[in-house]
Amino acid sequence: MVSYQEQALSNLQDPSLFIGDAFIDGKWVSKNKKFVVTEPSTGTSLGQVTDCDLEDFKNAILSAKNAQKSYFQDTTGASRGALLRKWYDLIMENKTDIATILCLENGKTFAEALGEVVYAAGFISWFAEEATRAYGVTIPSSTPRTTLLTIREPVGVCAIITPWNFPAAMITRKVGPALAAGNTVVIKPPSETPYTCLALTKLAVEAGLPPAVIQVCPTKNREAATELATNPMVHKISFTGSTAVGEMLAKLATGTLKKVSLELGGNAPFIVFDDADIDLAVEGAMFCKFRCSGQTCVCANRIYVQKGIAKQFTAKLVEKVAALHVGPGLDASTTQGPLVNRAAVEKVASHVQDAVSKGARIEIGGKTPDAAGFFHMPTVLSGVTPSMIVSHEETFGPLAPVIEFETEDEAIRLANDTEFGLAGYFFSRDVSRVLRVGQSLQVGIVGVNTGKVSAPEAPFGGVKESGYGKEGSLYGLEEYQVIKSITIGNW
Numbered sequence: 001m002v003s004y005q006e007q008a009l010s011n012l013q014d015p016s017l018f019i020g021d022a023f024i025d026g027k028w029v030s031k032n033k034k035f036v037v038t039e040p041s042t043g044t045s046l047g048q049v050t051d052c053d054l055e056d057f058k059n060a061i062l063s064a065k066n067a068q069k070s071y072f073q074d075t076t077g078a079s080r081g082a083l084l085r086k087w088y089d090l091i092m093e094n095k096t097d098i099a100t101i102l103c104l105e106n107g108k109t110f111a112e113a114l115g116e117v118v119y120a121a122g123f124i125s126w127f128a129e130e131a132t133r134a135y136g137v138t139i140p141s142s143t144p145r146t147t148l149l150t151i152r153e154p155v156g157v158c159a160i161i162t163p164w165n166f167p168a169a170m171i172t173r174k175v176g177p178a179l180a181a182g183n184t185v186v187i188k189p190p191s192e193t194p195y196t197c198l199a200l201t202k203l204a205v206e207a208g209l210p211p212a213v214i215q216v217c218p219t220k221n222r223e224a225a226t227e228l229a230t231n232p233m234v235h236k237i238s239f240t241g242s243t244a245v246g247e248m249l250a251k252l253a254t255g256t257l258k259k260v261s262l263e264l265g266g267n268a269p270f271i272v273f274d275d276a277d278i279d280l281a282v283e284g285a286m287f288c289k290f291r292c293s294g295q296t297c298v299c300a301n302r303i304y305v306q307k308g309i310a311k312q313f314t315a316k317l318v319e320k321v322a323a324l325h326v327g328p329g330l331d332a333s334t335t336q337g338p339l340v341n342r343a344a345v346e347k348v349a350s351h352v353q354d355a356v357s358k359g360a361r362i363e364i365g366g367k368t369p370d371a372a373g374f375f376h377m378p379t380v381l382s383g384v385t386p387s388m389i390v391s392h393e394e395t396f397g398p399l400a401p402v403i404e405f406e407t408e409d410e411a412i413r414l415a416n417d418t419e420f421g422l423a424g425y426f427f428s429r430d431v432s433r434v435l436r437v438g439q440s441l442q443v444g445i446v447g448v449n450t451g452k453v454s455a456p457e458a459p460f461g462g463v464k465e466s467g468y469g470k471e472g473s474l475y476g477l478e479e480y481q482v483i484k485s486i487t488i489g490n491w
């Protein structure tokens, strides 16, 4: 019998985009040692991918170093932008195939996968433009007959390490600016979802980017991947993932004083004040709680609702959740896909169990369906209190805990009572409150009357233990540049 994934792969318009090799020194590399990638809606194998070892990482880094100088010196911002624009065009031409591959390895619905591919491509076109805007300045000198100016230069070899929840967009949000600025990159894609990154890489080479500017080393071998944080030829490490791994890599990177950007875990508060448009707030909660089945770093993790409207808000939220259809991502009727693996399902279940044991009520969901694959039913809990795990730990799953509050001060205090500070949302029609609360939330990204805060032009990044550095936007390029000052004296 043809499996779900075999059927889907046989429908690819360009089957050559489904690649299980590493890409090192401009060549596709297949090794005997492989690891299995699992299709999350069936829990069975999607395929096997080359498992890079320490030698492979060292070779990739050396090749990226050798390629970097001429890549930068032989191109201009405009010509690098043109290459990136070509890559963007190829991604868009192949978006259905890439979305199918993404859907198969990550589990998100096909509509979401397609949305992610377009979002991911958006970073390439954004930084194709930004490549031409690497401005320096002239600074009036305090010394006579002297000119002081600055230029922006690439950092050198950039290590890129990303998570599985956005297999395309987390790659392009880093690789786009890195290549635009004239760097070369060594990517360690997530071992759960390496295929999307490899397909994007194939298209980058087809677009005409010099092959050695992108190196991809898939692996499950964490020791080998750690080379990216310690090798002295790497000058920048850009990491997206959990706070624990990010902190560990940052510590290692200080050994050779690398430039570091960290996009880490979140625990986003989502506050609904009693002057809010409740339907709009429910719509926002549905988007930013259940996107990617609750597995985004900017997902609403704690939903605070002012007491007077809590029952009404919860009832409307439950009605919308009841309409969700859980199933494999490629099924046309599916609106909620599986989670990434068994451990993710168990984490959601344990958060539900903990909350219920401490007095929370399951309004809907709360179960793991009796099906193959890694599913958890979308769940709404009411009566949640700060003592429950859901109030302080990122669930990373389809669990919406509703917590009641009485005053604005209390909501802000609860919202900020966390070591994380990535995204925060609130709904209110009071202009003064919008300005007050917007400034009071200790986060890097605020959504007011919307649950949608991500776009190539929007600065993305957190504060506190959610990390540092900004991605996308007019700030994203400088993360991959160094400013050099040049003093021309005695003229």
Ligand SMILES: NC(=O)c1ccc[n+]([C@@H]2O[C@H](COP(=O)([O-])OP(=O)(O)OC[C@H]3O[C@@H](n4cnc5c(N)ncnc54)[C@H](O)[C@@H]3O)[C@@H](O)[C@H]2O)c1
Binding pocket: 161, 162, 163, 164, 165, 166, 170, 188, 189, 190, 191, 222, 223, 225, 226, 240, 241, 242, 243, 245, 246, 262, 263, 264, 265, 266, 296, 297, 298, 394, 396, 422, 462, 466
């Ligand atoms: N802030 C953001 O922009 C953002 C975006 C997406 C996800 N996240 C966070 O990511 C987490 C989920 O992702 P995850 O479970 O894949 O995180 P993770 O930290 O386990 O893994 C992230 C990446 O790091 C790699 N890695 C792990 N140990 C390593 C080591 N020793 N050396 C080199 N690489 C290593 C993994 O293989 C993966 O590619 C959540 O906490 C989520 O909030 C943050």
Ligand SMILES: O=CCCC(=O)O
Binding pocket: 165, 166, 169, 295, 296, 297, 298, 454
């Ligand atoms: O998971 C984190 C990234 C999500 C996004 O870019 O909106």
